[in-house]
Ligand SMILES: Nc1ncnc2c1ncn2[C@@H]1O[C@H](COP(=O)(O)OP(=O)(O)OP(=O)(O)O)[C@@H](O)[C@H]1O
């Protein structure tokens with residue numbers, strides 16, 4: 001009876017410490033939860049990807065292109081409402097520093113922005129973009145970062161497509177909401193194709209991926225299969241997936257980062273253990289005099305040990 | 314002063330006692346060749362400079378620590394031969410402790426603190442209650458039974474500790490600087506209590522102290538210098 005009372009009373013003796021220990025544990029657990037959230041957020045970036053867009057790419061690898069004429073054949077497939085080419089350009093603006101890095105895509109200038117309603121465009125600017133072979137649309141974020149204005153010429157050094165390229169800013173598109181990322185530059189795929197035709201004809205009439213718009217998001221799987229079936233046993237087989245899945249396949253490459261986050265999670269668990277152990281040691285240490293007293297009074301070591309365990313548990 | 318110290322029976326007999334501590338791979342001797350007889354009913358003041366080994370000697374007599382060599386009889390029993398577990402039982406039955414910092418259990422009230430040693434006995438709940446109430450009345454704290462240590466003054470806490478030390482009717486009482494943390498007035502009350510227990514109930518008390526007022530309450534003074542006993546006149550001689 002006394003034993004229980006000693007234990008019970010001691011637990012409530014240090015209200016502040018018990019409280020702080022509890023807070024520490026809660027913070028650690030929340031941190032753990034937060035890390036899980038971060039991992040989830042990593043995948044969430046792909047959530048903004050529309051379910052109504054599919055990406056058709058070369059089944060072998062992203063580095064292989066698809067023939068341009070696939071566009072019309074995809075468009076003919078039941079359920080498809082629009083198709084636009086999109087081609088990674090990979091040029092260097094100024095230098096290779098991360099600050100100056102941004103994505104450039106050669107796209108079908110006629111309808112690309114129709115497929116991306118989350119990019120808000122000014123109709124006049126869009127028209128000017130469509131009319132100018134070297135015209136580009138830049139995102140708001142990118143424009144603000146580099147001070148790009150309509151009429152500016154952006155020199156880009158090609159890597160995949162060698163040479164010095166010059167693009168003329170014809171418009172700035174705005175994000176429709178917070179999840180929209182506006183750090184890209186879009187130029188005419190036709191411009192790219194003409195240059196290729198002139199310089200390396202072997203590489204002309206090739207498209208990186210096709211963005212496929214469908215009317216009904218719930219039919220995404222079915223339509224993807226239909227597209228891939230269309231090109232089975234052809235020169236370049238396609239692999240079509242939702243835009244979200246497509247972006248996730250990029251994310252998978254950052255597996256190491258997720259690994260690091262997982263490791264941090266384990267560290268957090270270790271911290272939890274350390275907090276508990278510390279409390280236990282602190283309680284025992286400062287009460288050494290009490291334990292010694294009990295011992296002196298003739299209480300056996302088993303009683304004292306039971307007390308320490310009882311109190312810290 | 315009580316008059317007749319006639320054929321006092323020896324209650325503590327110490328013969329050629331030695332004790333050292335190991336620190337790392339070095340032996341630090343603390344007590345050398347101590348021989349001392351304490352008769353029943355005595356009140357000893359153990360004095361000496363800091364570090365001379367007073368607490369060490371007291372702990373040996375109280376069976377908290379074990380000597381390296383020598384004999385130590387308490388009430389005829391050689392306690393150096395007892396195991397740890399036997400020593401614990403022996404302490405519970407034979408020794409009352411008073412510490413400088415009272416060492417009360419902060420989560421127990423005065424009554425429960427005094428009752429603690431009785432939990433190791435076979436006394437019934439009612440018998441315990443009677444005894445505790447008597448003991449607390451003796452130290453003048455009948456009206457403070459339900460107070461917790463932090464609700465008591467230093468002097469009052471030490472009185473609770475004294476009640477706890479006497480409650481199980483021990484053979485000897487050991488006190489390590491019982492007035493060391495108290496003001497003059499409280500210290501006087503504590504010493505008065507110890508003296509009463511000694512004179513009226515014949516309790517044997519061994520008290521380590523630096524306090525000359527405390528020394529005046531004792532019957533004999535034992536001086537310890539660098540681990541050895543030195544002769545000194547008793548203040549009540
Ligand atoms: N557990 C221990 N381990 C090692 N050395 C110890 C231990 N306990 C005491 N000592 C040493 O033994 C010597 C005597 O200590 P002791 O506590 O008996 O002195 P004391 O006379 O009671 O001093 P004070 O008046 O300051 O209380 C000291 O030098 C001390 O450092």
Ligand SMILES: [Mg+2]
Pocket residue numbers: 367368369489
């Ligand atoms: Mg001491």
